[in-house]
Amino acid sequence: MKSNDTVKQRDICFNAMPPNQAEQARTLLASLDRLEVFPSPHAHTIVVQYNVLDYTLKGLESALVSQGFHLDNSLFHKIKRALIHYLEDVQLDNLRSPDRQTKSSREIFINAYGHHEHGDHDATPPEWRDYR
Numbered sequence: 001m002k003s004n005d006t007v008k009q010r011d012i013c014f015n016a017m018p019p020n021q022a023e024q025a026r027t028l029l030a031s032l033d034r035l036e037v038f039p040s041p042h043a044h045t046i047v048v049q050y051n052v053l054d055y056t057l058k059g060l061e062s063a064l065v066s067q068g069f070h071l072d073n074s075l076f077h078k079i080k081r082a083l084i085h086y087l088e089d090v091q092l093d094n095l096r097s098p099d100r101q102t103k104s105s106r107e108i109f110i111n112a113y114g115h116h117e118h119g120d121h122d123a124t125p126p127e128w129r130d131y132r
Contacts, residue, residue, distance in 0.1 A: 006095070009049045010057050010084065011040060012064070013072035021069050022046050028067065029060070044072065052092060058085045
């Protein structure tokens with residue numbers, strides 16, 4: 001896979017019970033296109049690499065839970081997963097939103113300046129200029 005901002009490498013941590021969940025999940029996920037799955041040095045964990053335009057961690061975890069897998073629900077892992085889900089959702093929203101046509105402050109100043117009168121213009125009416 002190419003390395004860029006949309007390619008993510010994440011750990012998926014499973015509960016210790018039932019045993020061998022990580023290996024079973026690795027076998028199951030390895031069959032998906034454009035998703036790479038690696039064993040992890042940590043027990044009960046697999047490493048997945050994907051492009052967020054193809055997959056999200058939330059989607060992968062939801063699919064695993066629906067297949068009967070049990071994720072590690074310790075407070076640390078819940079917070080970590082929630083943060084990753086949020087970050088990927090925001091990144092996808094930003095990638096899907098249309099590019100905004102923004103003008104630089106220089107262009108705005110040039111345009112505004114073009115609408116003003118130039119030269120030594122005195123806004124005082126002529127009849128008041130000689131009034132003393």
